[in-house]
Amino acid sequence: MERRDDGGFATGIVDFGGIRREVCLAYVADEVGVGDYVVVHVGFAISKVDEAEAKRTFEVLREMSQLDELQWIGEVVEPRAPGGTA
Amino acid sequence: MRFLSEYRDPAIARTLIDRIRRTATRPWTLMEVCGGQTHTIVRQGLDELLEGAVEMIHGPGCPVCVTPLEQIDKALVLAARPDVIFTSFGDMLRVPGSDCDLQQVRARGGQVRVVYSPLDALELARRNPSKEVVFFAVGFETTAPANAMAVWRARELGVPNFSVLVSHVTVPPAITAIMEAPDNRVQGFLAAGHVCSVMGWTEYEPIAARYRVPIVVTGFEPMDILEGMLMAVEQLEGGRHQVENQYVRAVRREGTVPARQRVEEVFELADRKWRGIGEIPMSGLRLRPAFAAWDAERKFDVGDIVVSEPAACRAGDVLTGRLKPPDCAAFGTRCTPDHPLGALMVSAEGACAAYYHIARHRSAERQAVPA
Numbered sequence: 459m460e461r462r463d464d465g466g467f468a469t470g471i472v473d474f475g476g477i478r479r480e481v482c483l484a485y486v487a488d489e490v491g492v493g494d495y496v497v498v499h500v501g502f503a504i505s506k507v508d509e510a511e512a513k514r515t516f517e518v519l520r521e522m523s524q525l526d527e528l529q530w531i532g533e534v535v536e537p538r539a540p541g542g543t544a
Numbered sequence: 545m546r547f548l549s550e551y552r553d554p555a556i557a558r559t560l561i562d563r564i565r566r567t568a569t570r571p572w573t574l575m576e577v578c579g580g581q582t583h584t585i586v587r588q589g590l591d592e593l594l595e596g597a598v599e600m601i602h603g604p605g606c607p608v609c610v611t612p613l614e615q616i617d618k619a620l621v622l623a624a625r626p627d628v629i630f631t632s633f634g635d636m637l638r639v640p641g642s643d644c645d646l647q648q649v650r651a652r653g654g655q656v657r658v659v660y661s662p663l664d665a666l667e668l669a670r671r672n673p674s675k676e677v678v679f680f681a682v683g684f685e686t687t688a689p690a691n692a693m694a695v696w697r698a699r700e701l702g703v704p705n706f707s708v709l710v711s712h713v714t715v716p717p718a719i720t721a722i723m724e725a726p727d728n729r730v731q732g733f734l735a736a737g738h739v740c741s742v743m744g745w746t747e748y749e750p751i752a753a754r755y756r757v758p759i760v761v762t763g764f765e766p767m768d769i770l771e772g773m774l775m776a777v778e779q780l781e782g783g784r785h786q787v788e789n790q791y792v793r794a795v796r797r798e799g800t801v802p803a804r805q806r807v808e809e810v811f812e813l814a815d816r817k818w819r820g821i822g823e824i825p826m827s828g829l830r831l832r833p834a835f836a837a838w839d840a841e842r843k844f845d846v847g848d849i850v851v852s853e854p855a856a857c858r859a860g861d862v863l864t865g866r867l868k869p870p871d872c873a874a875f876g877t878r879c880t881p882d883h884p885l886g887a888l889m890v891s892a893e894g895a896c897a898a899y900y901h902i903a904r905h906r907s908a909e910r911q912a913v914p915a
Contacts, residue, residue, distance in 0.1 A: 467697070482663065485689055485803040497741050497794050500633070500683075501661025502690040505741035505800050511793030 471536035472498060478535065494534050503534075560770035561593050567777050568597040573729045574776055575722065575865065577715055578736035579606030579893025580764050586898040588766045590773075598773055601729065601865030602898075604718055604818060605736055607683040608635045608891035609863070612817035613853055615682075615711040616641040618846040622678050622709060623654045625844070629672060631665035632680040634658040639887045642851055662694035662708075669698070669706035678840045681708040686738045688712055688829060689803035692810035695831065695838050707840040710830055713816055715739050716747045717827035722864065723755040729865055732776035734762040734769065737791035742807075744799030748787045756785040763791035810835055819887055820859030857886030862895055869899040876900060 468487040471478050482502045483490060489506050490496060496503035576582055582602040585591055591600045604610050620641045623630035630646070637646040637656065650656040655675075659665045662679050669677035681691040691708060698706045715736060722730055735748060740761045748759045758779035762772030772790040779786060789795055807829070816828025831839045841847040853860075856874060861867035869875055869888070879885040881897055888894035892901075 482661075482690075482693065484693065485800050485806070488802075497738060499686050499738060500690045501663055502693065502803075504686065504689060504738065504803055505794050505796075508793040 470534050472496065472503070473533045473535045474498070481534075483534070490534055492534055492536070496534060557766060557770060560767070560774055564594060564770070564774050564777055565597045567774065567781055569781060571596060571599060572731050572777055572780050573599045573601060573865075574732045574734060574773060575601045575603045575730040576734040576762070576769070577603040577605040577719070578734075578739070578764075579609065579891065579895075580738075581734060581736070581762065581769055582606070582895050583893050583898050584764060584766055584769055586895070586902050589902075590766065590769060594773070598777065602862070602895040603722070603733075604821060604863040605684065605715065605739075606888070606891050606893040606895075607687065607713070608639055609859070609887040609894045610713060610818040610821070611636070611639065611682050611711045611887065612819045613642060614817070614849050614851045615709065616645075617643075617851055618841065618849050619646060619680050619709055620644065620649055621846050621849070622840060622844055623649045623656050624652070625654075625676075627676050628844075629655045629657060629668060629675050629677045630680070631657050631659045631668060631677060633682070635891045636680055636682060638884070638890050640884055640890075662691050663697070666694050666698055666701075666703060666706055669703050670701070673705055676705050676707065676843075678844075679706070679708045680711070682711045684712075684736070684739050685714055685743045685807070686736070686741070688807045688811065689742055689800075692807045695810050695835050696806060698838050699835065704837070707838045707843050708831070709840040710811075711816075712811065712829035713818060713827055714813075714829065716751060717824050718818070718821075719748075719751055719759075720755075721821070721824045721827070723751070723757060725864060727866070730757070732758040732780055733760070734772045734776065735759050735787075737761060737763040737768070737795060740789075740791070740795045740799065742799050742803050744797050744804075745787050745789065745795070746797065752785050752787050758785050759787045761787070761789040761791050761795050763794065818863075820853065820857070820863050822860070854885070857888075859886040859888045859896075862888055869896040870903070872896070876903070 468483040469480055470483045472481040481498050486503045486506050495507040495509055497505040585600055616639055622628050646656050665679035745761050752759045758776045760772045760775045762768055775788050811829035812832050813826045814828045814830040815825050817823045836842055858867055858872050874885055879889050884890045888896040
């Protein structure tokens with residue numbers, strides 16, 4: 459797990475059904491870690507998602523092939539958070 | 545994977561539709577607030593499946609669609625400046641301004657770039673210190689935390705050549721305006737799930753009580769929307785008017801508090817025009833004075849641009865449920881996604897574009913069937 463202290467600005471890698479991208483985790487830094495699901499909007503995790511519910515949603519969304527949407531639920535695979543919050 | 549098979553099973557959708565039909569003793573009129581929900585409803589034909597039981601009015605929850613003409617015109621002025629790199633989410637590029645759109649400005653040599661996140665625009669500013677980078681900060685409460693953070697980071701990192709053209713709107717004043725309209729037909733709302741992921745739902749409780757209207761926080765999948773509809777219809781049939789949460793997996797009552805706090809630090813409430821609807825008091829966000837140095841309207845002195853809407857587009861009637869898109873005289877003829885008269889025909893989340901694409905898809909399906 460890679461961590462980065464960038465002035466209190468937590469980021470991490472989120473897996474969107476195979477597509478991975480860096481996402482700002484600052485708003486959910488105190489509550490998410492590897493394996494958690496988050497709602498991502500324009501590069502920001504805006505909410506932590508209940509895991510059992512998220513898996514269900516994730517499978518449905520993958521099936522519907524909407525990977526170009528800006529708004530997505532993905533899994534945190536590599537948090538880079540200041541102070542070891544993740 | 546207990547939920548997976550259930551979710552893929554069309555029988556669940558049929559069950560929900562049957563339950564809505566059995567529950568409704570009369571036709572009810574609901575509004576889905578969010579453009580993402582509109583897209584799902586029209587694409588999946590949920591409105592047609594529930595004809596006679598539930599009528600869906602497609603609300604003003606598409607940020608591209610409600611961005612007022614004058615903010616587009618300001619964007620066009622800024623994007624045409626040789627010293628400016630203008631950055632925006634992709635779907636704003638084809639929204640018609642008074643004379644042209646951002647894509648045409650780019651074709652004439654303007655530096656217009658599509659970004660995925662406002663942080664990408666900030667990074668562009670850091671890499672191009674000799675240019676002014678302006679980001680078009682549009683959206684609802686879902687996007688406000690991202691845009692607030694970009695401005696916050698610009699101050700924190702000391703990036704003087706970054707600024708934002710703000711056109712932010714908020715949902716609760718729009719719901720209030722719809723309920724206050726003398727010819728309002730909306731009897732219940734599906735509130736936008738991701739707006740509530742950030743904001744929670746406490747703001748909606750006084751609205752539900754005051755107007756005696758059920759408000760159900762609802763997600764974006766077909767099952768979510770059908771379940772949200774069922775919850776609203778059950779409330780209406782039972783004479784209840786509460787805020788309920790269908791989108792349990794992603795929404796808590798208090799929302800995501802750190803995100804709300806950052807929005808509050810950077811933005812303050814302001815009157816805002818909505819395209820096709822007009823001004824709604826205290827329905828928008830603007831930068832607080834402490835962040836004035838990153839306000840593109842001040843920096844480039846375009847705050848005085850005021851324009852009125854063209855009469856040809858009846859977006860206001862669509863957004864308030866007085867007109868269905870196919871009933872508009874311009875629909876599919878003078879107004880198409882390639883040549884839109886108004887913003888509702890541009891964005892995938894716009895009601896007019898959703899109807900246009902689904903109608904074309906269905907007529908193609910019919911043609912494909914051998915005689």
